[in-house]
Amino acid sequence: MTSTPPDAAASVPAGEAGGPATPHVALDHPGIVELFALLAYGEVAAFYRLTEEARMAPNLNGRINMASMAAAEMNHYEVLRDALDQRGVDVVPAMTKYASALENYHRLTTPSTWLEALVKTYVGDAMAADFYLQIADVMPDEVAEVVRSVLSETGHSQFVVAEVRAAVTASDRQRHRLALWSRRLLGEAITQAQFVMADHDELVDLVMSGGGLSQMTDFFDRLQNTHNRRMQELGLA
């Protein structure tokens, strides 16, 4: 449990291909509470945005799929709230400081059509999954478990693929439009992630303990790579 020394292997980058890297981060690293708080607000913000964007759904099926995804976000939130609770931290005050970055991301990426809403859902879900997986690799087991159990609930957004592919196969204009839109989503997410890092030293230190600066660059590179893979799945590449 506590056998992982804090900065033990700061120069060793996290393993990308060869299986999960050895955890580098101490269980009591103050960044862990901040990370959980950030993710918790992310889940609540996603819940309300998904539900609002579901108004654009052309039919009941679409509204129900969005509602199911939103419900899954609240289940993730509850996992994170309990993990914070076990560390003696009250989730609501802890997560409030991350509100502006997440609300800004959503405000700057408000979809104007149902297809944009679908792509945002898919891209957002995929980015969250990448993010969770990458941080789980460098965390102590107990923390990785929380992160992976949150991750295991994602995958609700598969319903998006068929609908988006059909639309972009039928219309080149739609494909170009949605390809630009998805690039904008990634850009805004990275911008807001960098703002969060700039404001919260514990989080920067957490990423540093997990492998240093190369880890941070790798992190954004990998986000970009998996984003490209998602664009191919949606027929937007």
Place this chain on the structure above:
Amino acid sequence: MTSTPPDAAASVPAGEAGGPATPHVALDHPGIVELFALLAYGEVAAFYRLTEEARMAPNLNGRINMASMAAAEMNHYEVLRDALDQRGVDVVPAMTKYASALENYHRLTTPSTWLEALVKTYVGDAMAADFYLQIADVMPDEVAEVVRSVLSETGHSQFVVAEVRAAVTASDRQRHRLALWSRRLLGEAITQAQFVMADHDELVDLVMSGGGLSQMTDFFDRLQNTHNRRMQELGLA
């Protein structure tokens, strides 16, 4: 399983005090599919209404409590969808016919303050729980199990009690206002329930098989009684 004869004991009212009554309804009664479809739409409608009404929350805590309740509604929905699926019924077309009654209920009871939203949540959750419990008693085991598993998820609305009690203790005017409001909620729910019954013979037949007309009168009487108990809990009686 199928050993319960349909109209076997139509004159025996469902046991109110002496434990659950013997199931009176056949497993293949066509009203069961209709009941599940009605409840399924009820969950989806509640999800979207709770989420919309949560906008009135004065703080993040209130918004999160509402979101957790809404997420629980979607979990109920999924139980009902799976139960319909096992009976070879596609949930979305089956439930669409109940949309107008449920949307009308919500439209006619749109809260204008956060306290009204809280009371509506509490009263609605309690009415749903009463309803589920009462129908479970007269259903075949397999159906009762579905109904009870949906019920077991309720109880999220306890957070309402403290907030409403505090408000009505501090203000008589608020107490009178919310007492009227809660009576209106019950009234509209009963009105819409009667409309649904009038339009759907299979549901009427289901209630009749479950104990006949006295059962139906008892049902509304009991709703009224438990409603009064809830009003006391909220300090509104």
